[in-house]
Amino acid sequence: MSKVRVLVGTRKGGFLLASDGKREKWDVSGPHFGGWEIYHIKGSPADPNRLYASQCSGWFGQQVQRSDDGGGTWTPVGNKFVYDGIPGTHQWYDGTAHPWEFKRVWHFEPSLTDPDTVYAGVEDAALFRSSDGGLNWQELAGLRGHGSGPRWQPGAGGMCLHTVILDPTDSQRIFIAISAAGAFRTDDGGQTWQPINKGLYSQYIPDPTAEVGHCVHHVAMHPARPGVLFMQKHWDVLRSDNAGESWQEVSGNLPTDFGFVIDVHAHEPETIYVVPIKSDSEHFPPDAKLRVYRSKTGGNEWEPLTKGLPQSNCYVNVLRDAMAVDSLDECGVYFGTTGGQVYVSADAGDSWMPIVRDLPAVLSVEVQTLA
Amino acid sequence: MIQVVLPAHLRTLARVDSDVTLEVQGEATQRSVLDALETKYPVLQGAIRDHVTRERRPYIRFFACSEDLSLQSPDAPLPEQVVDGTEPLFIVGAIAGG
Numbered sequence: 001m002s003k004v005r006v007l008v009g010t011r012k013g014g015f016l017l018a019s020d021g022k023r024e025k026w027d028v029s030g031p032h033f034g035g036w037e038i039y040h041i042k043g044s045p046a047d048p049n050r051l052y053a054s055q056c057s058g059w060f061g062q063q064v065q066r067s068d069d070g071g072g073t074w075t076p077v078g079n080k081f082v083y084d085g086i087p088g089t090h091q092w093y094d095g096t097a098h099p100w101e102f103k104r105v106w107h108f109e110p111s112l113t114d115p116d117t118v119y120a121g122v123e124d125a126a127l128f129r130s131s132d133g134g135l136n137w138q139e140l141a142g143l144r145g146h147g148s149g150p151r152w153q154p155g156a157g158g159m160c161l162h163t164v165i166l167d168p169t170d171s172q173r174i175f176i177a178i179s180a181a182g183a184f185r186t187d188d189g190g191q192t193w194q195p196i197n198k199g200l201y202s203q204y205i206p207d208p209t210a211e212v213g214h215c216v217h218h219v220a221m222h223p224a225r226p227g228v229l230f231m232q233k234h235w236d237v238l239r240s241d242n243a244g245e246s247w248q249e250v251s252g253n254l255p256t257d258f259g260f261v262i263d264v265h266a267h268e269p270e271t272i273y274v275v276p277i278k279s280d281s282e283h284f285p286p287d288a289k290l291r292v293y294r295s296k297t298g299g300n301e302w303e304p305l306t307k308g309l310p311q312s313n314c315y316v317n318v319l320r321d322a323m324a325v326d327s328l329d330e331c332g333v334y335f336g337t338t339g340g341q342v343y344v345s346a347d348a349g350d351s352w353m354p355i356v357r358d359l360p361a362v363l364s365v366e367v368q369t370l371a
Numbered sequence: 372m373i374q375v376v377l378p379a380h381l382r383t384l385a386r387v388d389s390d391v392t393l394e395v396q397g398e399a400t401q402r403s404v405l406d407a408l409e410t411k412y413p414v415l416q417g418a419i420r421d422h423v424t425r426e427r428r429p430y431i432r433f434f435a436c437s438e439d440l441s442l443q444s445p446d447a448p449l450p451e452q453v454v455d456g457t458e459p460l461f462i463v464g465a466i467a468g469g
Contacts, residue, residue, distance in 0.1 A: 057380065058430055060419075060431075063384065081422075
């Protein structure tokens, strides 16, 4: 029988949640690296026992942990992230030039085919790659070398490269997203990059339609349709049907089009999920009701999913990397909150239950579907 | 032998459960002690000093003999009691956040 393993990063450690295909009873393991911020844990599609975890601390910096046995044991690997050449400057919050400084790894994206190859999206924004299981890291410097770097600026969470999407049909094509610079694409394995932000409109930058400067919160893709992308921006939910060449807003009837997460159903490429969050200053759910919104039409027409979720006095947030889907026959959807709850829906969002209620604030959620 | 007291998170990272004892070649300074520490426990590279600049991370302090050595030159000699092993060098995470 199939199993699932949910990889949860929190402000105070990592947790692994395991269940069978029913997704009703759960074993909880953790905290792993208790007391450290675990920004992200992700497994290799080529070897599900190979996990990479980003462990960091304001005091002691960045560590990278690797597991070769599905999270039973961990080994620290390389933590030396050095920008290629002279790092240069980006915009600071006040518009002044600020030197590029490595702070932490936000996201690991293991190769689709090689467990030893993994990409790391970092703050200050850059993309690194390791081809030896995380021992050594090299920057794919063509991204910062695009030339627009001096116009990138940090969002409230820092200037982070938070999204890395590998095209399953083209090993040379990678999509990434940066807050607040926008989305970029390479078609040559990371040597050169182009911004893919046409159609984005952001009132909080001097030119709302600028090539870069947009606060993209997350991007999602269904592997069967790698040319179709869905984006949750600071405000606006958008889609692209041409690999990011242009975007159209599909916020439709959402109660607010601000939010952080977005994900795609494992078997229905036009079914997408978001969690609307009230902004600009509050960052909690509208009307204190935690609602996932689902569109079965690729956007514009949205339905609230509330069964099993708190519908009063709820003031949590759901951060950008804190939603995932499994690939079981009935698609499971998962998300974690800043209140420490991790919710699962074993019926594609129709109903929800908490797996855990009292973890530290959840930073990221990934799920592995295991044979 | 020089004794070094690590903060709890770094003890966990280095997989040691008590003070660390180091043999330091040449003059005992912050730099030579940290070099010896990182050689013995490579996982601590980057956790106390920046990988590139080799400077002390902002929230790390060095104490010994009831003195704060954090702002001294990394090449200044450590106190005699640290050198002869009667007093430890404390590597401390700065108080912050609560």
